[in-house]
Every structure is written in structure tokens, then in C-alpha cells.
Amino acid sequence: MTALSDIIINQIKRFGPMPVSEYMTLCLLHPEHGYYTNRDALGASGDFTTAPEISQMFGELIGLTIAQAWIDQGMPKPFVLAELGPGNGTLMADILRATKSVPKFHSSMDLHLIEASPEMRKRQKSALDGFCVTWLDYFSELPQKPLFLVANEFFDCLPIKQYRRTAEGWQEQMIGADENQLHFILGTATSEDVFTKSNDIPNGDMLEISASSVAFASAIGEHVNTNGGCAIIIDYGEWDSDGDSLQAIQNHNKIDPLTNCGAADLTAHVSFRDLTNAASKHAKVSSTIPQGILLERLGITQRAQTLAKNIDGKALETHISAHKRLTHPDEMGKLFKAIAIIPNHTDLPTGFN
Ligand code: SAH
Numbered sequence: 001m002t003a004l005s006d007i008i009i010n011q012i013k014r015f016g017p018m019p020v021s022e023y024m025t026l027c028l029l030h031p032e033h034g035y036y037t038n039r040d041a042l043g044a045s046g047d048f049t050t051a052p053e054i055s056q057m058f059g060e061l062i063g064l065t066i067a068q069a070w071i072d073q074g075m076p077k078p079f080v081l082a083e084l085g086p087g088n089g090t091l092m093a094d095i096l097r098a099t100k101s102v103p104k105f106h107s108s109m110d111l112h113l114i115e116a117s118p119e120m121r122k123r124q125k126s127a128l129d130g131f132c133v134t135w136l137d138y139f140s141e142l143p144q145k146p147l148f149l150v151a152n153e154f155f156d157c158l159p160i161k162q163y164r165r166t167a168e169g170w171q172e173q174m175i176g177a178d179e180n181q182l183h184f185i186l187g188t189a190t191s192e193d194v195f196t197k198s199n200d201i202p203n204g205d206m207l208e209i210s211a212s213s214v215a216f217a218s219a220i221g222e223h224v225n226t227n228g229g230c231a232i233i234i235d236y237g238e239w240d241s242d243g244d245s246l247q248a249i250q251n252h253n254k255i256d257p258l259t260n261c262g263a264a265d266l267t268a269h270v271s272f273r274d275l276t277n278a279a280s281k282h283a284k285v286s287s288t289i290p291q292g293i294l295l296e297r298l299g300i301t302q303r304a305q306t307l308a309k310n311i312d313g314k315a316l317e318t319h320i321s322a323h324k325r326l327t328h329p330d331e332m333g334k335l336f337k338a339i340a341i342i343p344n345h346t347d348l349p350t351g352f353n
Pocket of ligand 1: 029036050051052053084085086087088090091114115116117120137151152153154157158
């Protein structure tokens with residue numbers, strides 16, 4: 001039992017069962033006990049590892065793709081280079097190193113990081129030492145300028161609601177509490193979304209909806225179409241909602257999502273269909289492309305070979321396995337997917353179709 005478990009149990013006793021979305025928000029971002037508020041979450045010593053923490057190649061290739069998109073759109077100056085949920089700041093550091101030699105890119109950029117956690121901001125500050133960074137709480141605070149944005153493993157931690165189709169119709173999966181233990185419980189579905197979304201889902205199956213992800217995708221589409229720019233979103237998930245995908249990770253292991261509140265990372269699969277539908281109301285959205293294919297198209301194999309020339313022994317082994325981990329279909333290559341969002345009537349960036 002954690003301090004946050006007590007708070008959540010008391011809140012449920014007072015107000016009744018809690019939607020999964022509210023539970024996720026409290027576990028991840030409670031101002032005192034939230035997971036991202038306190039933790040050394042990412043990397044080998046943390047609870048989970050993300051693509052930029054696995055290899056510098058990831059950020060370098062994404063960085064060069066963004067710089068090329070900026071060149072293709074006429075090198076707007078000033079432009080905003082931004083990241084949603086930058087974690088340790090590793091991805092942005094790699095993007096900045098890779099784009100250092102792109103003429104006028106750094107001198108035209110206005111760097112913004114959207115980060116909710118003060119602890120994470122400290123890590124980002126040290127990773128980006130020497131750069132002028134503006135931290136924002138909210139996407140809506142970004143300046144109205146051409147926006148070149150990246151979000152890796154950001155959407156998977158946005159809150160979801162879960163609905164189950166039963167013989168009595170749709171019900172919302174909520175979280176209830178006994179004396180000192182949390183459990184899932186079905187309650188009346190309160191959102192209209194489920195009724196319009198899927199009548200072809202069989203009884204017993206679950207549907208997940210992230211209103212928060214939809215709102216972010218819509219705002220990104222609108223911003224990019226109005227101001228110019230390009231957003232690249234990479235995350236794990238499927239085209240469609242994929243049943244019950246809520247998961248908690250602690251020390252690189254899956255644990256029960258209702259235990260250790262605030263001490264484990266809590267995520268869900270991203271529905272790329274929902275992101276695409278929301279963003280394409282305003283802007284052009286690429287097909288959803290598996291991470292492995294995208295990285296191959298961006299030249300990861302050539303980059304890996306170049307880097308391999310200067311290393312040997314253990315470092316070379318780690319490098320080869322990082323390449324495989326990022327691209328192989330049985331590792332991150334297929335489960336992780338990417339989309340690009342750009343203004344209507346603009347060509348998609350390299351690697352996307
Ligand atoms: N992009 C990073 C790490 C992703 S972890 C990487 O690829 O390594 C998720 C990050 O998003 C953390 O930094 C977390 O504090 C931040 N975050 C989570 N929810 C947020 C929200 N609603 N607004 C802003 N930042 C958020």
C-alpha cells in the first residue's frame with residue numbers, strides 16, 4: 001500500500017467508484033505522490049526504457065526528418081521546435097545534436113518543452129544544458145508560429161476510459177474499493193462515445209477511449225494547419241482500440257495496475273485511428289506506419305553501420321542489439337507505430353506515406 005493508494009481509497013469511499021481515466025491521472029501526476037512527480041522512471045535503472053534511451057540513432061533520425069520537413073516548408077523563421085512529455089530529455093538532446101549542422105536550423109528555432117512534472121523538468125534541463133528552453137504546462141500555451149513537434153511515448157500515458165459490452169448493453173469499467181484494496185467494477189456507461197463507436201464489438205469485449213488523446217491530436221492538427229509545421233507522433237498501440245490494454249510497469253516488469261499506486265508507470269495502447277480521425281479534421285495525416293519500417297526508410301541500417309566502425313567488444317554488442325530492438329517486428333518494430341501531421345496541401349515528410 002502506498003500513500004496514494006490510501007488517498008484513492010478514501011476518495012472512492014467518499015464519491016463512489018472512480019473512472020479509470022481519473023485513476024490514471026492521479027497515479028501518474030498527483031502533485032505529491034504521482035509517478036512522474038517523483039520518479040527516476042526511465043532508462044535501465046528506472047522502470048521502463050524508451051526508444052531514445054535505447055539508442056541515439058532514434059533521435060538522430062527523427063531530428064533529421066524534422067529538419068528536412070522544415071527545409072521543405074521553406075525554412076520558416078522563427079519556428080517552434082517542441083516536444084510533448086520529453087522524459088529525461090534524451091530524445092531532444094539527440095535531435096539537437098543531429099541538426100546542429102543543418103544551416104540556420106538552430107538559429108531559427110524557439111525551443112519549447114511541454115512537461116507536467118517538475119522532477120522531469122530538472123532532468124531535461126541538465127540534458128539540454130547550453131540551450132535556451134521554455135517549459136510549458138500546456139500545449140495551448142505554444143506560440144502561434146510554425147510548429148515542428150515530436151511526441152514519443154506521450155500518448156500512452158494519457159488517461160483512458162474503459163467500456164465493456166455486456167448482455168445488458170455497454171457498461172463502464174470503474175475502480176471500486178473494499179476496506180483497503182482496489183478492484184475493478186462495472187458501472188453504468190456515461191459517455192455517448194461508445195454507442196456511436198462500435199456496434200460490431202461482441203459481448204464481453206472491451207473498448208477503450210482516450211478523450212484526452214483525441215483532444216491533443218485535434219489541437220495539434222489545428223495548430224499545424226494554421227501555422228505550418230509538422231508533428232511526428234510515435235507510440236505503442238494499434239490502429240483500433242485493442243481490448244483491455246491498461247498496464248502497469250515497475251522495474252521493467254508488469255504488475256497489477258491496481259497495486260502500488262504512484263509507484264508504477266501506467267499506460268494503455270494508443271488508438272491510431274482515433275488520433276488520425278481527430279487530427280485529420282484539421283490537417284493532413286500520414287498512414288500509420290510501424291516504427292521498424294519507418295526507421296529503415298530513414299536509414300537506420302546505414303547509420304548503425306557507420307557507428308559500428310568506431311566501437312568493438314561489449315559496446316558493439318549493445319549497439320547491434322539496440323538496432324534490433326528498435327526495428328525487429330518481435331521487439332519494438334511492429335508494436336510501436338508512427339504518424340506525421342502536416343498542413344493540408346503539403347507533402348508528407350521523408351519516410352511517411
Ligand atoms: N518522450 C520520452 C518519455 C516519455 S514518458 C521518451 O521518449 O523517452 C512520459 C513523459 O510525459 C514524462 O516526462 C511525463 O512526466 C510527461 N507527461 C505525462 N503526462 C503529461 C501531461 N498530461 N502533460 C505534460 N507532460 C506529461
